[in-house]
Amino acid sequence: MGTHATTQAANAHLTTPTRLTGAEIVWATLYGEGVTDVFGYPGGAILPVYDALRKFPIHHTLVRHEQGAAHMADGYARASGKVGVAMATSGPGATNLVTGIATAMLDSIPIVCITGNVSSKVLGTDAFQEVDITGITLPVTKHNFLVSRPEDIAPAIRHAFQIARSARPGPVLVDITKDAQQGTAIFDFAAAAPPPHRPHPMRRVEVSALDQAAELIRNAQRPVILAGHGVIESGAGEQLLSLAERAQIPVALTLLGLGGFPASHSLNIGMMGMHGESWVNHAIQDADLLIACGMRFDDRVTGATATYALKAKKIHIEVDPSEINKNIKVDVALVGDLAQVLDQLLPRVATRNGAAWLKTIEASKGAVAVHDIKNLPDSGHLYAAHVMHDLWHITGGDAIIVTDVGQHQMWEAQYFHHERPRTLITSGGLGTMGFGLPAAIGAKTACPDKEVWVIAGDGGFQMTAAELATIVQEGLKVNIAIVNNGYLGMVRQWQEFFYERNYEATPLVSPDFVKLADAHGLPGRTVRTRTELDQAVAVARAAKGAFLLNIHVEKEDAVYPMIPAGNALHEMIRRPGKKPLDKPAGNK
Amino acid sequence: MLHTFIAYVDDKPGVLTRVASLFRRLNINITSLTVGRSERDGLSRMTIVCEASAEAGHRIRASLFKLENVVDVDDIAQAPNVTRELALIKVAVTKELRSQIFELVEVFRARIVDLTAESLMIEMTGVESKIEGLIEILRASDCCILELCRSGKMTMRRSHHVSSVVRAMSVPANESEEPRPVDEDAPALPQ
Incomplete structure (x- = not known):
């Protein structure tokens, strides 16, 4: 400085x-x-x-x-x-x-x-x-x-x-x-000011559309709010909370929406889409009204569009007019800044009783939650889900988590519960491997007083591992958790499901990451069991500078549930060892 | 269906690429594109014609507006409009056949703008079908088309921007809203 x-x-x-x-x-x-x-x-x-x-x-x-x-x-x-x-x-x-x-x-x-x-x-x-x-x-x-x-x-x-x-x-x-x-x-700084921002002429919220949206909300029996990244970018968390609570509407989140609505809130049903929990996707498929807030019906959240939420009327609140009817045809479009639109919509929304529908969703969870891998007893095997769950537990969910891209990213989304906006930083749209480590450096630079963790796979980490030296040169306290399974895990999972387990080009040789850290003058630890994990996380957090954990997890674990690309939202591959509610889908 | 967009864009380097790139990205072929100065200082006017699904119109227009250099976009769709195209046609023609071409040009209300011993140039303005008609007949005739240059469509809405017309002419609104009938397929006015 x-x-x-x-x-x-x-x-x-x-x-x-x-x-x-x-x-x-x-x-x-x-x-x-x-x-x-x-x-x-x-x-x-x-x-x-x-x-x-x-x-x-x-x-x-x-x-x-x-x-x-x-x-x-x-x-x-x-x-x-x-x-x-x-x-x-x-x-x-x-x-x-x-x-x-x-x-x-x-x-x-x-x-x-x-x-x-x-x-x-x-x-x-x-x-x-x-x-x-x-x-x-x-x-x-x-x-x-x-x-x-x-x-x-x-x-x-x-x-x-x-x-x-x-x-x-x-x-x-x-x-x-x-x-x-x-x-x-x-x-001349003042004279160099740009002309006033020219608002997109198609960005407008008609009063009639607001009334129509309010009417749909009033009459809905099975509404679901779909909250996306727009909640965070627009700073609309409070308005979203008001809408959900007033009308007692369950909220499903996109990957980039995580943190936009508190994970612990009783109306938060979880992440939707390809690796969303079954009850979330079922709720969307059974809904009679979807209120999409700052999300764009990406193919990763809709599955096959031809079979997407066919029973539901759809309200789309979105700042970008070119997103309206792009992927999913909607009934009411409110094109504008999410926080402002919700401010206009809220006075039109009355309290309503959503207990029956919430109960139905709760019941549809059934024993699913019990079968969650995080609840399995410690059999000596370390699963990535354990890592995410324990990290969440130990950090109190208060850290900024920066992920890379792949299986660990989805497990993070499933098992680390985000209460506040901007606590999960992840590459959603482009899915850029190698994003994690450098993005964490940026996050720590922006928020030096926050605890910052980067969670990366062994594949993605090696794409930008050179930035370890940047961490050292900048003296940044970034905690690094490498979820190491010796594979390009998500690609391996696709090969397992859709390419007859032909693990072509996915087994991965990595350096000893702890030695790599050591070469940079950074301390690190290798972790193989859940007990070691707890201690190692504590040591990493207590360390003065950056600390690297090389966490060896179950090698051929897969992210469940999963909607194969091109399948309908409810056609999920379910967790093994569980009586499947839905037939596993064919190859796509 | 055929879409026609009118876009007012900054008259700056690279703007054409940005507009064209948008269509390229959507994998939409631009059927024709005309660009030239407009009545607004520093802004060019584009007429973009493309073949795309009926639903694509909204998204193309919304996406065009998102471009920083695009100031205004109009989707003509089926609205009443005047559309014209300019064609220059160079024809190889011998003395003996000349009169035949002259007659043809007369019928189509086109003009001869250049004449040499062995060729002549026809200038014609009109709707697409009329130009196609002349070309077809020339091809069927004994003379050979040496060069053909077409401008692509230029389109303007009929009696549309009522308020700006009123401002420009400073007359009461009810007078200016009177439609001025012009037949699209009427022959071009003598130039």
Whole structure:
């Protein structure tokens, strides 16, 4: 962080228009936008910007790979609700960001990526480390800018922040040529403000639609609220709670919605979709009204759309007009910010008695809960479900959990119960392996006082394991739990179910992760039993710095229940050892 | 079905790519696309024609609006409109056949805009079917089409933006709302 002098100077730039270099304008504008942390990697075409960093009170985290920078900015944004910032040089630096940008795009996460590019005079000549990054990222950003004049830098960056955080958030990239960084211009922060955000003209909430929605709620016998990521992005948790409690409507959550409605609340029935519990998916299939709040009927939550919730009328509250009727046809669309729409809807909703329907759902759980793996006695085998359950139990559910992608991610969603928004950080839409470790670094940077755990599989962890060195360099206290089963587990599970157990390319040799940690100067422990787990988690939490747990779990365990892709929501593969309520589905 | 969208977009580099990329992503082929300056400073007007399912119209329009450089989008759908296309057709023609082409051009109310010893150029404005008609007859004739250039459709709603018309003409609303009948297939006015 900068000194008092740099802070004073940076503040002065914001109020007094001054001639600065383009590179200085980059930092001055970021500072003006409230940025305190940037994740990046220097290189030739962005060097002028790095040279100017010393004059500004902004902390830069050096990553080990630019993909990590984008994921860190993403994790930072998810944990804090602020815009995350990543920086990279031209060419390979910029292309390495792309997976991270796409991850943020698919999950609507506000990040701004700043890349350097070759001088404007040689743009388009295949100069050294030149790549058309605005062209490449066009489909995976909300918008991007190519800036070739110093006077355009501040307006572009300010506009980028506005776009990233407005309406449905998302990533924005600003590509700045080297000559624009080296040239000078008058920096006038106020004058560089973007034009007022132009609301999408199709984003509107008709009074008649509100009345219609209220009418549907009043008349529903078996309503279910489907709460998604929009609850968290819009900050609509309170309104959602009011709606659910007033009308006594059970709430099912999407993966990215977890934390948007307290897990311990009696109306929370759990996660829906491909790995949702049977009673949740059955409740949706049997419902006569679905109230979708900030979710987009992704194929992972609907199963086959042709058989999805056929008995239900559907109300869709969504900020993005292009989501209406995209996957599922709805009866009433309320297109707007979720919190605002619910504020308008709530006065129209009266208290109602939902006891009968809630009782039906409760009864449909039957003995399912008893068969949960977490309730099985300790047979000496360690199951990933135990790991998630115990982590939840020991941390009091209060930590920020950052997952990677795969089986462990689903087990986390099933067995770690999130009470508050922004306590689960996970790549849902793009399902990016390697997301966990860097995103956890971003989350810890945003929330240094929170306990942060990254849970990753042995496969995904190795994709971005180089960021261990970033943790060390930054001195961050991030606890790492590697759920190690020696396979690319989720792919192996699909091979088991749908490819006749042909485990092609899924058995995985890994390094000794504890030794790997040791090589980085980080302590770690290997865990093989449930007793060891409890102790190891305690030791990890008590450790001053980062701590790595290499947790060996049952190798060929699968995530249940599971809806095979393309099956109806109620056609689940159930947990083994349990009388199946539904026939296991065929290959899809 | 055939969809026609009118889009007002920033007149800036890369905007065409953003619009085109949206259709590419949806795997929708753009049948025709015309772009040019509009009555609004700094904004170009696009007429985009594409073949897509009936339900796709809403999503395309909503997605177009999400593009930062797109200022306004209109889905013409089945609304009353005037649609025109411009064609330039270069035909190889000998002296003997010239008069035959002249007659044809007269019937179609097209124009000869260039004439050399061995070729001539026809300019024609009209609805798609009329242009197709001329091309078909030329192909069936003894002369050979050397080059064919078509602009793609340009579309404007009929008597639509009533309030802006009223503002522009500063006349009471009830007068301006009077429909002005123009027959779509009427011959183009002499130019």
